[in-house]
Amino acid sequence: MIQAARGSNSDSFLREAKEAILSFNDPQVENLFSRALMSVVEKRNDPEKIYTGAKEARENILSYLEQNGVTQTANIWARKIEFERKAIDSLKTEIRNALKERKIEGVVEIHLQDREINSPHIQFVGNDAPKAEKIIAEILVKHNYEDSLESAISKGTKPAYFELESKFLPRRQILSDRLAQDERYIQEREQIQQRQQEKERQTKELFKGISERAKSFREILLNLDKTAHFSSGKESKIEQIRKIKSMPTEELKEAYFKKRKQR
Structure with missing residues (x-):
């Protein structure tokens, strides 16, 4: 979408001065603007500063x-962009190199959403906007951040500004804040996973200890059982001796002769 x-x-x-991509043919000019944006970012982060220089x-x-050509704005859809620091930095480098290779001057920003476009998109402000639009769109399609070149530069989508009342308009979110938010989420998720893994490890150790103690207890019971059997056998023989001693003489004779016959 090409606009004024x-x-x-x-x-x-x-708005995305901190993450802005600068593409200027003169290195001194680019350094000058880069320092100016750094100053803006520093002042924005200082709550005591009213004037930011933006x-x-x-x-x-x-x-x-404007001294070097017709200056326009191009907005290119990036609705499936990956909000991860490594991916964002890689995309920024690729866009910057592609524009510099074709000597296109301007400023590129990745916008999550704003009053006019309620979806992630790339904003280019500079000269040769139609060329820049096509170059950026091709890069986005290559990375599957858009389905096709047509969808990336589509003019058929109504901006949220024209569809919603002002009180329902989306709140603007800064890219660096979104990336920091996602990084915190990833860190918190990793911490939760680590705690779960530690809990599982402790549970395994607990069950292992219980299993070992149960095994030891079973061995003790087994030894007690053997001892009990041995003791039971001794008591049985004693009882037999007592029984023999208490038997009458005639019964002893019968038992004796009966045993001899069995031999």
């Missing part, structure tokens, strides 16, 4: 771009 260039009062332009930075960048 963002103005110096636009909240959208340089408007001045926008004015300087737009002024430079």
Whole structure:
């Protein structure tokens, strides 16, 4: 979607100053704008600072771009973009290299959502916007962040701004905040998994200890049982001796002769 260039009062332009991609043919100019954006980010992070210098930075960048050609804005859909630091950094590098290779000057920002577009998209503000739009769209399609070139540069989708009342408009979210949020989520999930693994390990150790104690107890019972059998046998013989001693003489004779016959 090609639009008129963002103005110096636009909240959208340089909203992602911290993550912005700069593409300028003159290294000195690029370094100058890079330092200006770093200053903006530092002041935005300081709650005591009222003036951030963002408007001045926008004015300087737009002024430079307008001196070198027609400045426009291109918004390219990136609805399936992967919000992971490594993936984002890789995408930024690829876009920057592709634009520099074709000597296209401008500023690229990854926007999660804003008042006009309620989905992740790439915003390019600079010269040769139609070329930049196509280059960025091709990169997004290559990484499966969009299904096709047509869907990436589609003009048929109504912005949320025209569909919703202002009170229902999505709140803008900064990319760096989203990445930090996702990183915290990943860390918390890993901590939960580690705690679960530790709990499982402790449970296994507990059952192992119980099993070993049960085995030891069974061995003790087995030894007691053997001792009991042995004791029972001894008592039986004693009882037999007592019984023989208490038998009358005639019964003893009968038992004796009976035993001899059995032999």
